[in-house]
Amino acid sequence: MNAQGGKAKTARAHRGLRWVARFVLVLIVLGIGAALYIVMGPGPLDFAGGHHVPLGTQGVADPSGVPASLKQASAIERGAYLARAADCVVCHTAPDGIDFAGGLALATPVGTLYSTNITPDPETGIGRYSDQEFLDAVRRGIRRDGAYLYPAMPYPSYSFMTDDDVLAIKAFLTSLKPVHAVAQPNTLSSPFNHRRLMAVWNVFFRSDKRFEINSDRDAAWNRGAYLAEALAHCGDCHTPRNMFFALDNRKKFAGEMLSGWRAYNATQDNDAGIGTWSSDDIRTYLSFGHANGRGTANGPMGEVVNASLSYLTPEDMSALAVYLKSIPAVKGTDAAIRTTSTSTAAPHDISAGGGGALIYAASCAGCHGWNGQNPALPLADLVGSRSVNDATGTNVVDIIVHGGQRHPKESGSTMPAFEDTYTDAEIAELANFVTASFGSAGSHVTAEHVRKLRQYQ
Numbered sequence: 503m504n505a506q507g508g509k510a511k512t513a514r515a516h517r518g519l520r521w522v523a524r525f526v527l528v529l530i531v532l533g534i535g536a537a538l539y540i541v542m543g544p545g546p547l548d549f550a551g552g553h554h555v556p557l558g559t560q561g562v563a564d565p566s567g568v569p570a571s572l573k574q575a576s577a578i579e580r581g582a583y584l585a586r587a588a589d590c591v592v593c594h595t596a597p598d599g600i601d602f603a604g605g606l607a608l609a610t611p612v613g614t615l616y617s618t619n620i621t622p623d624p625e626t627g628i629g630r631y632s633d634q635e636f637l638d639a640v641r642r643g644i645r646r647d648g649a650y651l652y653p654a655m656p657y658p659s660y661s662f663m664t665d666d667d668v669l670a671i672k673a674f675l676t677s678l679k680p681v682h683a684v685a686q687p688n689t690l691s692s693p694f695n696h697r698r699l700m701a702v703w704n705v706f707f708r709s710d711k712r713f714e715i716n717s718d719r720d721a722a723w724n725r726g727a728y729l730a731e732a733l734a735h736c737g738d739c740h741t742p743r744n745m746f747f748a749l750d751n752r753k754k755f756a757g758e759m760l761s762g763w764r765a766y767n768a769t770q771d772n773d774a775g776i777g778t779w780s781s782d783d784i785r786t787y788l789s790f791g792h793a794n795g796r797g798t799a800n801g802p803m804g805e806v807v808n809a810s811l812s813y814l815t816p817e818d819m820s821a822l823a824v825y826l827k828s829i830p831a832v833k834g835t836d837a838a839i840r841t842t843s844t845s846t847a848a849p850h851d852i853s854a855g856g857g858g859a860l861i862y863a864a865s866c867a868g869c870h871g872w873n874g875q876n877p878a879l880p881l882a883d884l885v886g887s888r889s890v891n892d893a894t895g896t897n898v899v900d901i902i903v904h905g906g907q908r909h910p911k912e913s914g915s916t917m918p919a920f921e922d923t924y925t926d927a928e929i930a931e932l933a934n935f936v937t938a939s940f941g942s943a944g945s946h947v948t949a950e951h952v953r954k955l956r957q958y959q
Contacts, residue, residue, distance in 0.1 A: 774834025858935025
């Protein structure tokens with residue numbers, strides 16, 4: 503009996519081990535499947551389908567380079583236009599700093615990166631870069647000294663650029679006055695502070711391939727795709743990232759958080775995205791940072807308009823609009839935007855609206871009106887703005903704290919910053935009043951939320 507009991511116990515143990523082994527195997531298979539699902543995700547242009555041919559294919563319009571009006575310009579002039587389109591100056595310029603000298607703090611979930619000097623200074627800038635070294639840095643994320651760059655430098659997008667376009671940008675940058683500016687050390691947590699790990703990341707998430715023409719789409723679409731994907735790298739702000747911090751193009755342009763700001767859904771979804779925007783709306787918004795009934799660009803988007811998109815030709819802006827109108831709708835969680843206003847008169851009893859109403863009366867109503875509209879200054883309109891219709895209140899808080907951008911640059915109009923005027927609790931009350939009064943879904947911002955957003959500059 504003892505021997506038989508021992509055999510039975512051993513058999514049960516073996517069955518248990520086999521069950522554990524099968525369970526572990528299933529977990530491994532599921533883990534590999536999940537990893538492959540993430541790694542093998544679509545590219546930024548795969549949504550469009552169609553047949554693709556290399557740049558330079560005979561009989562197919564080449565969308566790369568500068569617009570026709572600049573084709574005969576010097577390399578420096580072409581490079582200046584392309585550097586604008588690629589938005590180089592915004593990331594490589596610190597607040598109140600010298601253009602292209604670096605020093606901008608870029609907050610990430612794993613620490614802070616600081617942009618580097620890309621003026622032609624031979625010691626701290628790109629003065630000693632050969633053409634090939636510059637190509638490798640821009641498109642492969644590898645510096646002259648062999649160190650790997652982090653994808654805060656959007657080299658996975660820039661990899662679509664042609665040699666000629668990258669080297670034209672180099673010609674422009676090396677024509678600038680050299681600035682000696684030593685890069686500030688990054689403050690990334692371990693293990694992300696080890697640059698060599700980027701070699702593994704690059705294997706899976708950097709295609710290092712050039713833009714190909716979609717022969718089933720017209721010239722305007724292909725030009726817009728080249729501008730949006732190779733140069734302006736729109737997806738780096740508007741596309742969510744996966745667990746490895748790579749773009750998740752299954753949710754292309756569905757919106758993402760960036761340095762404390764929300765980059766909103768830019769797909770053709772009618773509620774959360776820009777599906778109801780006309781091509782004229784898109785062109786106007788991207789060119790001037792404002793479109794009537796659509797709101798005003800602020801924060802990082804305002805900077806992009808001011809320093810980059812507002813310099814593009816009308817033809818290129820039209821091409822961008824064509825491309826953006828082709829992005830498939832991705833359903834978001836944001837409610838449809840409220841487009842109607844209420845009475846222009848102040849409430850009979852302002853105090854009944856709480857602290858937020860009192861602050862609005864003192865500091866906001868003069869420009870924004872009690873109906874969220876300003877007939878003399880449409881830039882100040884609140885009605886129709888996605889930020890005001892955002893139930894998180896994130897961008898409303900950011901604008902109150904940090905102030906607005908000036909659009910267009912020559913207008914001289916700007917919203918002041920109130921970071922030193924009101925407490926965190928007061929700013930939270932004001933944000934909640936604004937979203938409840940002029941948006942479709944009031945926010946529930948707290949003082950703690952405001953405190954965290956203050957950390958972003």
